[in-house]
Amino acid sequence: MLDPVLTLASELVKIPSYLGTPRQESAVAARIAEFLRQRGVEARSIDVREGRPNLLASVDSGRPGPHLVLCGHTDTVPLNRDAPGVGLSGALALGRAGIKCLVLERRAEFSRYPKANGVHARTMELFREWGVAEPVKALTAGMPAGVTIAWRTRLNGIEFGSISIEESEEARRFFGMLSPELLSTAGQHEFEPLLAEAADALDNVTIKLSSEVVSLLIGDDSVTAEYTDATGGRHTVSAQYVIGADGIRSVVRRTLGIGEHGQTKLAGLHGARELPLMLALFIETID
Numbered sequence: 001m002l003d004p005v006l007t008l009a010s011e012l013v014k015i016p017s018y019l020g021t022p023r024q025e026s027a028v029a030a031r032i033a034e035f036l037r038q039r040g041v042e043a044r045s046i047d048v049r050e051g052r053p054n055l056l057a058s059v060d061s062g063r064p065g066p067h068l069v070l071c072g073h074t075d076t077v078p079l080n081r082d083a084p085g086v087g088l089s090g091a092l093a094l095g096r097a098g099i100k101c102l103v104l105e106r107r108a109e110f111s112r113y114p115k116a117n118g119v120h121a122r123t124m125e126l127f128r129e130w131g132v133a134e135p136v137k138a139l140t141a142g143m144p145a146g147v148t149i150a151w152r153t154r155l156n157g158i159e160f161g162s163i164s165i166e167e168s169e170e171a172r173r174f175f176g177m178l179s180p181e182l183l184s185t186a187g188q189h190e191f192e193p194l195l196a197e198a199a200d201a202l203d204n205v206t207i208k209l210s211s212e213v214v215s216l217l218i219g220d221d222s223v224t225a226e227y228t229d230a231t232g233g234r235h236t237v238s239a240q241y242v243i244g245a246d247g248i249r250s251v252v253r254r255t256l257g258i259g260e261h262g263q264t265k266l267a268g269l270h271g272a273r274e275l276p277l278m279l280a281l282f283i284e285t286i287d
């Protein structure tokens with residue numbers, strides 16, 4: 001039997017509540033209120049704005065003394081937002097915390113194609129704590145400070161708009177007051193091997209490449225993953241928890257019944273007319 005709080009947490013992450021969801025936190029807040037009421041704790045909901053409820057609950061110990069206030073967000077932000085390389089980052093964080101973990105990656109090597117190339121300052125702060133910020137920064141040494149995002153007909157074509165982040169000295173001074181780290185433009189395909197190297201150096205972390213998870217069995221107090229190796233051989237491994245950092249066509253999502261929301265097709269997202277342009281941009285980037 002799972003702990004009731006863990007069961008609640010696993011229910012809550014399945015309820016869409018991210019930015020852009022109609023009445024964003026409402027369904028999550030309603031489920032938490034129900035959970036509290038079932039345990040004899042009255043909870044009331046107050047809309048701070050239409051469709052944006054705050055849930056207030058208090059437990060009276062019946063004794064005089066100071067109050068302890070616990071306060072937290074109820075919406076769920078997708079884990080991967082602003083933190084590229086979630087699986088490897090997770091392994092590094094767990095390994096450093098003394099927790100044994102195994103990373104199963106179906107590829108024989110980390111992807112050579114670009115994905116994320118905007119690593120936010122907060123993620124860089126974590127990289128700093130893990131001792132990988134300097135090697136990550138070294139990847140972009142000599143490149144212009146700051147980031148300019150431009151919209152162009154082609155990489156060498158007409159520019160019809162751009163925005164700049166942290167470009168001016170003044171902007172960098174301002175951001176420098178907020179964090180010891182600035183946004184980095186290192187590519188995920190370049191810094192993933194650095195994360196893997198740092199994680200692999202920890203006694204608690206094992207990284208297995210060419211290992212594809214084919215199924216997950218969720219037990220009462222453990223999870224068993226079945227995976228194949230490079231020769232097609234089948235293996236199983238059991239653990240207390242599994243982190244689903246296996247992309248959108250995820251075995252973990254499928255097993256847990258976590259759906260997908262939003263646009264499913266690139267063509268639908270950006271309009272079929274722009275698709276050839278986008279593909280051309282990607283092909284040029286990869287070249």
Ligand SMILES: Cc1cc2nc3c(=O)[nH]c(=O)nc-3n(C[C@H](O)[C@H](O)[C@H](O)COP(=O)(O)OP(=O)(O)OC[C@H]3O[C@@H](n4cnc5c(N)ncnc54)[C@H](O)[C@@H]3O)c2cc1C
Pocket residue numbers: 080081082083084085086087088104105106107111114115116117118119120188211212213214244245246247248249250251
């Ligand atoms: C073009 C592009 C640009 C992006 N730009 C940014 C950006 O600038 N900043 C930002 O923060 N984010 C950006 N992102 C998002 C970012 O790349 C992801 O959020 C991040 O990579 C998620 O990390 P992850 O470890 O969860 O998954 P991924 O990096 O997607 O890795 C999933 C891994 O799981 C493996 N896998 C899948 N299924 C299995 C299986 N069954 N068994 C074993 N292994 C499996 C895959 O081979 C893959 O290596 C971008 C994404 C793309 C595609």
